[in-house]
Amino acid sequence: MVNHVPEAPASKSGDWAFLGAESGSVADRLYLSAAEEWNRAINSRFVNELLDDTLPDNVLVSYLIQDFKFFNQGIMDHAIALAPREETKEMLRKQSKFFADEEAPYFTDFLKVYHVTDEQYEHAPQTPANKEYCDYLAEVVNGTWEELITALCCMEWLYLAWAKRTVDAGVVQQVPAHKGWVDLHEGELFRAWTGRLIALVNEYASVDGPEAEVFRRIVHLERRFFEDAYDLA
Numbered sequence: 001m002v003n004h005v006p007e008a009p010a011s012k013s014g015d016w017a018f019l020g021a022e023s024g025s026v027a028d029r030l031y032l033s034a035a036e037e038w039n040r041a042i043n044s045r046f047v048n049e050l051l052d053d054t055l056p057d058n059v060l061v062s063y064l065i066q067d068f069k070f071f072n073q074g075i076m077d078h079a080i081a082l083a084p085r086e087e088t089k090e091m092l093r094k095q096s097k098f099f100a101d102e103e104a105p106y107f108t109d110f111l112k113v114y115h116v117t118d119e120q121y122e123h124a125p126q127t128p129a130n131k132e133y134c135d136y137l138a139e140v141v142n143g144t145w146e147e148l149i150t151a152l153c154c155m156e157w158l159y160l161a162w163a164k165r166t167v168d169a170g171v172v173q174q175v176p177a178h179k180g181w182v183d184l185h186e187g188e189l190f191r192a193w194t195g196r197l198i199a200l201v202n203e204y205a206s207v208d209g210p211e212a213e214v215f216r217r218i219v220h221l222e223r224r225f226f227e228d229a230y231d232l233a
């Protein structure tokens, strides 16, 4: 295969020091505590096929319909409300606007190019993992800032981690929808955003607090979210 992207190696302490998760930091320790399932998620069949351009269209469509439903949930608004400092609220507001400007158009264009009708979108049932994930986030947004920032950090970081595989391998996807999905989750801006979330986790979260369970639960749900794309495709 010409454009094969190798799997990510096992997680090691300090892997993400360049984004602020130095060895022994809270973020690094949370990352290591979920290492096994994190690795399975970022090396999942869905990610492998997306990066190698071998993903069947119906699986991509099924996944993105689920993700669009997931994305429309307002987690950022809750984070803005709970953020303890005005500068953090402002940072989150800017990122929220970025999502509205960049990520939402990706979805809308995608649905058009792949001929997904509004009806098909509306009627697609949520997959079990997506439902469980959304239910869980509905709980988390009513919890503490520490838990919410840990959840947000984990989900964005895990996305950067799978997308980074292709950047590390120097492979560029030839299918525009695949490349577009990578570009939304890897690059200077997404790295900076993830780095800001890692800094907040280091500042506010604790490895012995309830945040540790939140981190592992999100990794688990992310792995299952990828798998479910095949079941309902």
Ligand SMILES: Cc1ncc(CO)c(N)n1
Pocket (backbone or CB within 6 Å): 067, 070, 155, 156, 159, 222, 225
């Ligand atoms: C399910 C899920 N988790 C994380 C991201 C990254 O923002 C996403 N788009 N979807």
